[in-house]
Amino acid sequence: MTTACLRCCEESCGTCYPITEVRAQCAACGSLLDVRYDWSGFDAEKLKQTWAARKTSRDPKDLSGVWRFRELIPFLPPEAPIVTLQEGNTPLLDAPRAATYAGLEALAFKHQGFNPTGSFKDNGMTTGVSQAVALDRKLVACVSTGNTSASLAAFAAYGGLRAVIFIPAGQIAAGKLAQALEYGALTIQVQANFDGTWQLVFHLVEESGLYLLNSVNPFRVEGQKTIVVEMLEQLGWEPPDWIVLPGGNLGNCSAFGKGLREMHQLGLIQRMPRLAVIQAEGAAPLYHLLQQAARENRPAREIGLQAIENPQTLATAIKIGAPASWKKTLRELAATQGVCEIVNEQEIADAKAVLGQSGIGCEPASAASLAGARKLVAQKVIRPKDRVVAVLTGNLLKDPTYTLAYHEGTLTYPREGQQLRIEPRFGNQPVSVPPDAAQIQRLLARESK
Numbered sequence: 001m002t003t004a005c006l007r008c009c010e011e012s013c014g015t016c017y018p019i020t021e022v023r024a025q026c027a028a029c030g031s032l033l034d035v036r037y038d039w040s041g042f043d044a045e046k047l048k049q050t051w052a053a054r055k056t057s058r059d060p061k062d063l064s065g066v067w068r069f070r071e072l073i074p075f076l077p078p079e080a081p082i083v084t085l086q087e088g089n090t091p092l093l094d095a096p097r098a099a100t101y102a103g104l105e106a107l108a109f110k111h112q113g114f115n116p117t118g119s120f121k122d123n124g125m126t127t128g129v130s131q132a133v134a135l136d137r138k139l140v141a142c143v144s145t146g147n148t149s150a151s152l153a154a155f156a157a158y159g160g161l162r163a164v165i166f167i168p169a170g171q172i173a174a175g176k177l178a179q180a181l182e183y184g185a186l187t188i189q190v191q192a193n194f195d196g197t198w199q200l201v202f203h204l205v206e207e208s209g210l211y212l213l214n215s216v217n218p219f220r221v222e223g224q225k226t227i228v229v230e231m232l233e234q235l236g237w238e239p240p241d242w243i244v245l246p247g248g249n250l251g252n253c254s255a256f257g258k259g260l261r262e263m264h265q266l267g268l269i270q271r272m273p274r275l276a277v278i279q280a281e282g283a284a285p286l287y288h289l290l291q292q293a294a295r296e297n298r299p300a301r302e303i304g305l306q307a308i309e310n311p312q313t314l315a316t317a318i319k320i321g322a323p324a325s326w327k328k329t330l331r332e333l334a335a336t337q338g339v340c341e342i343v344n345e346q347e348i349a350d351a352k353a354v355l356g357q358s359g360i361g362c363e364p365a366s367a368a369s370l371a372g373a374r375k376l377v378a379q380k381v382i383r384p385k386d387r388v389v390a391v392l393t394g395n396l397l398k399d400p401t402y403t404l405a406y407h408e409g410t411l412t413y414p415r416e417g418q419q420l421r422i423e424p425r426f427g428n429q430p431v432s433v434p435p436d437a438a439q440i441q442r443l444l445a446r447e448s449k
């Protein structure tokens, strides 16, 4: 029997709390908490077989791409109910065209946009909402740039809980707001950006009896951890050289690192892949911290994260100036010899269109992973022969306005008081014709040449 507890992520503190304690931060030092397991009786090979065998089962726990790996997330009592929408189970897609674009021999995408609400948040929401149910919490809440709110709203509704979501007014994609409303969440638009809304809500939730389900919630991280477990299973347990992912609040990077460390510790993998976190140029506090640490030859932790006051990027999912999980992410970058890189708005938009042309759509923040892989190859950090998996965190349909504007050549972004235009380098304009069969035929004739 494996036992679980909550433990402060700050090594020098390490204060522990019971697994049923409701808290996001350590009472002693204010750092975030990890779920820690005292693993016992682990047989890695046997587990791999068990997980494979569960693929033919019809048990809801086995149909979930998260709970199928439940031995790695054993924080609930065995009889506890789970709230699952059959999340996870996302494909690993080879993409030769995108590989060529990045300068790689091969490139695969783990596409989390195939999840029930269209993003990787579902992997973490099934575990977070299940813990809320186990703790008998009726009101669950989050602050969100879009995907978290859609995911929380759906899982809360499915589990019979009430969701309250706080979103920065006018700064979330229409597709996401629509989901939150449709799933019946109380949706509060705050006249502030993500960071401002977060400051406000983080201190308010406990007094209001809300159970906070942002990625500071360690049970969210447990579910998101399984993204890399499923990825490694799809790779026949042969680790890639690199896993590239976008970074906003940095919860996902923390989750990936924890998952990789645990798989390594338990003998499920023999080698650690390197993590590459990609931030948008105008919202890159982690990148700037690491650059400063390198320049001054000082540990990044000692310098501390400097929040970006007014983060700017059209990739709203990663438009975050003060990421909550920066300390955890530093730990995971250290454990995986990871790197952090930035990409600009044009690079994100082009990478997204290249992915689209490959038949693999995604939303803007996700495309940062391809743009980032390309940049790291150009810098010779990633070698052309390296085995690389890039993670697409969200679905194309999240942000149709952005996509349409790119193809129509009207996409612009703010910079130093100006609106700059993004070139539709891979644009695909709709063709307008009069109701004239001959003209349409001439058009089609050109296509078949």
Ligand code: F0G
Residues within 6 Å of the ligand: 119, 121, 143, 144, 145, 146, 147, 148, 149, 215, 246, 247, 248, 249, 250, 251, 252, 253, 317, 318, 363, 365, 366, 393, 394
């Ligand atoms: N990609 C997508 C599609 C996202 O929605 C997010 C985060 C990220 C990447 C960044 O992940 O925060 O774990 O580093 N979206 C959050 C939200 C902030 O509210 O939906 P992270």
